[in-house]
Amino acid sequence: MTLPRHDLFDDVAVRLDGVSLRYDTSEDILSGIDLVLKPGSFSFLTGASGAGKTSLLKLLYLALKPTRGEVSLFGRPTSRLTRDQLSALRRRVGVVFQEFRLLDHLTAYENVALPLRVLGRKEASYRHDVEELLAWVGLGERMHSRPPTLSGGEQQRVAIARAVVTQPDILIADEPTGNVDPEMGARLMRLFLELNKRRATTVIIATHDLGLVRQVDAPVFRLQHGLLVQDVEYGPAARRRTDIVKTVD
Structure with a gap:
């Protein structure tokens, strides 16, 4: 074809x-x-x-x-x-929004993983990649924290990780x-x-x-x-x- x-x-x-x-x-x-x-x-x-x-x-x-x-x-x-x-x-297309647009009821890990979940991927297939990406942006120890407990800079880094996780x-x-x-x-x-x-x-x-x-x-x-x-x-x-x-x- x-x-x-x-x-x-x-x-x-x-x-x-x-x-x-x-x-x-x-x-x-x-x-x-x-x-x-x-x-x-x-x-x-x-x-x-x-x-x-x-x-x-x-x-x-x-x-x-x-x-x-x-x-x-x-x-x-x-x-x-x-x-x-x-x-x-x-x-x-991945987008890093100026206003972050994170979901407050989800953890940093869950926010970053969300685009992959929407695509239907199983967590076992992406868990390591998401954890590695969060560690790279300096949030390895905060991955289980929710956005309201993060600083503005930390929320920005979560938003960037979410935008690039789907490559x-x-x-x-x-x-x-x-x-x-x-x-x-x-x-x-x-x-x-x-x-x-x-x-x-x-x-x-x-x-x-x-x-x-x-x-x-x-x-x-x-x-x-x-x-x-x-x-x-x-x-x-x-x-x-x-x-x-x-x-x-």
């Missing part, structure tokens, strides 16, 4: 063509965004508070539909897909180091880089931490006045890998 090309090899992980977004009758939050993320790329998204970073991320993980334009994942225009097809695509093809993180100290922030960044390198996971991280951006050789995108521009001040690779994003002047 011959499979469609996007099932054999995805030339593009994410593509936005002329994407604009507005809420109600307000002006466009995002305007005419063109963006291409190749499989295995690693990039940052920056911009002032209120610039639309979270809105852009929501478009990428299909929580919002654009007002105009097309969002495609893995070569598939999402506007043409059924609900079941969209659900299948979402399962290939997604795309990882989207909204301010993932905003509630941790610099040492832990660097450690979590190594986790993202390891996922990117070992599994060719496409990673995009929204952050205000320009110190963090300076540490990684990766393209940097900046939102300003609703437009997406390439930031040449940060990220040495941004000056070389021009195939990653179409710059909006």
Whole structure:
């Protein structure tokens, strides 16, 4: 049987063509965004508070539909897909939410394991992986604690572990180091880089931490006045890998 090309090899992980977004009758939050993320790329998204970073991320993980334009994942225009097809695509995307979205009645271990349980996997098949991941983010001794007893930084680390436990093809993180100290922030960044390198996971991280951006050789995108521009001040690779994003002047 011959499979469609996007099932054999995805030339593009994410593509936005002329994407604009507005809420109600307000002006466009995002305007005419063109963006291409190749499989295995690693990039940052920056911009002032209120610039639309979270809105852009929501478009990428299909929580919002654009007002105009097309969002495609893995070569598939999402506007043409059924609900079941969209659900299948979402399962290939891991998201680290700024507000954590942990379930208070579950332990840290149970929160991280939840995506695997939803997929129907038996605990014996993932227990070691979940425990190892929690130990790696510094929560090995807190895995049986519930979110209300954890600090903000600890909850952030649980949220990150939950997002990566399924080894997604795309990882989207909204301010993932905003509630941790610099040492832990660097450690979590190594986790993202390891996922990117070992599994060719496409990673995009929204952050205000320009110190963090300076540490990684990766393209940097900046939102300003609703437009997406390439930031040449940060990220040495941004000056070389021009195939990653179409710059909006």
